[in-house]
Amino acid sequence: QAKNDGRSTYRFFDRELQRAMAERMALEQDMRTGLHSGEFYLVYQPQLDSRGQVIGAEALCRWKHPQKGMVSPAVFIDIAEKSGFILQLGQWVLEQACRTLYGWSMDPRLARLTLAVNVSAQQFHHPDFLPQTLDLMRECRINPAKLELELTESIFAQDVEQIAEKMQALKSLGVCFSLDDFGTGYSSLNYLKRLPLDQLKIDQSFVRDVITDSFDASIVVAMISLGESLGLKVLAEGVETESQLEFLRGKGCSLFQGYLFAKPLSEAEFQSYLQQGGPQVHA
Numbered sequence: 128q129a130k131n132d133g134r135s136t137y138r139f140f141d142r143e144l145q146r147a148m149a150e151r152m153a154l155e156q157d158m159r160t161g162l163h164s165g166e167f168y169l170v171y172q173p174q175l176d177s178r179g180q181v182i183g184a185e186a187l188c189r190w191k192h193p194q195k196g197m198v199s200p201a202v203f204i205d206i207a208e209k210s211g212f213i214l215q216l217g218q219w220v221l222e223q224a225c226r227t228l229y230g231w232s233m234d235p236r237l238a239r240l241t242l243a244v245n246v247s248a249q250q251f252h253h254p255d256f257l258p259q260t261l262d263l264m265r266e267c268r269i270n271p272a273k274l275e276l277e278l279t280e281s282i283f284a285q286d287v288e289q290i291a292e293k294m295q296a297l298k299s300l301g302v303c304f305s306l307d308d309f310g311t312g313y314s315s316l317n318y319l320k321r322l323p324l325d326q327l328k329i330d331q332s333f334v335r336d337v338i339t340d341s342f343d344a345s346i347v348v349a350m351i352s353l354g355e356s357l358g359l360k361v362l363a364e365g366v367e368t369e370s371q372l373e374f375l376r377g378k379g380c381s382l383f384q385g386y387l388f389a390k391p392l393s394e395a396e397f398q399s400y401l402q403q404g405g406p407q408v409h410a
């Protein structure tokens with residue numbers, strides 16, 4: 128009897144696994160066609176300095192599936208990473224972002240803003256990444272100094288010297304680099320020293336409980352002072368409340384992003400947000 132139960136449980140999980148795998152394969156296929164039929168778009172989340180000025184935005188990718196509706200980036204980015212589709216998707220995102228930056232450069236109210244773009248490790252390591260990005264910046268006639276690339280600690284799986292060289296090639300034109308989700312991956316202080324980074328982004332998982340969890344508070348304080356002593360800007364992600372903002376500012380953090388100021392916005396919403404004098408809550 129017990130044996131039978133075990134076997135049917137096994138069959139159940141087997142079926143579930145098969146179903147989940149089929150679902151992922153279907154999504155992967157839908158992503159490929161969806162990218163060509165305009166189902167993907169970017170949204171822009173404002174980034175602010177400690178005076179409450181919007182200094183730029185992070186471009187975040189969205190997918191509206193014709194039947195399933197909005198698919199979370201946590202789901203589709205993961206599938207894209209595992210299937211290699213991230214190379215095409217990432218290139219498309221970078222292209223859209225450069226077009227947006229070009230549009231901004233034509234408008235005196237927007238020309239000073241930076242745009243941050245997430246670049247996956249796979250995309251960054253690909254031999255085409257550097258030449259494609261150089262071409263793109265030239266074709267779109269953007270000022271490279273307005274483009275910021277967000278890398279995660281997962282890039283460190285590869286040779287640090289090679290990473291640094293590639294970064295340097297882009298930095299020499301003015302492109303900035305930010306280390307995203309800082310503290311959640313495999314950073315060693317040695318990497319931080321050897322890479323030409325401009326900014327650390329404190330992951331939202333540390334910001335969330337910074338008021339109530341003294342461990343998170345200590346980590347955040349340490350990250351801010353680490354950034355300071357390495358000469359890096361420090362941006363806190365996922366700032367949702369005034370008290371989090373107060374804490375972070377008090378500890379010397381000077382750049383912020385989060386729902387307290389704005390959620391990710393369409394380009395039109397982002398522009399009207401700026402026109403209305405930026406955030407309603409003043410930093």
Ligand code: C2E
Binds near residue numbers: 220245
């Ligand atoms: P991320 O780059 O760390 O982006 C920040 C995420 O936090 C975004 O989630 C944003 O919507 C969310 N967020 C912003 N403020 C708050 C807040 O105050 N509270 C909370 N709880 N969340 C906040 P999103 O848009 O769902 O993106 C998730 C992740 O997917 C991104 O994390 C990034 O790793 C990845 N992603 C998104 N777009 C792209 C892309 O174009 N390329 C690549 N490679 N990855 C992307």
Ligand code: MG
Binds near residue numbers: 245
């Ligand atoms: Mg990011």
Ligand code: MG
Binds near residue numbers: 331364
């Ligand atoms: Mg992040």
Ligand code: MG
Binds near residue numbers: 308
């Ligand atoms: Mg994240």
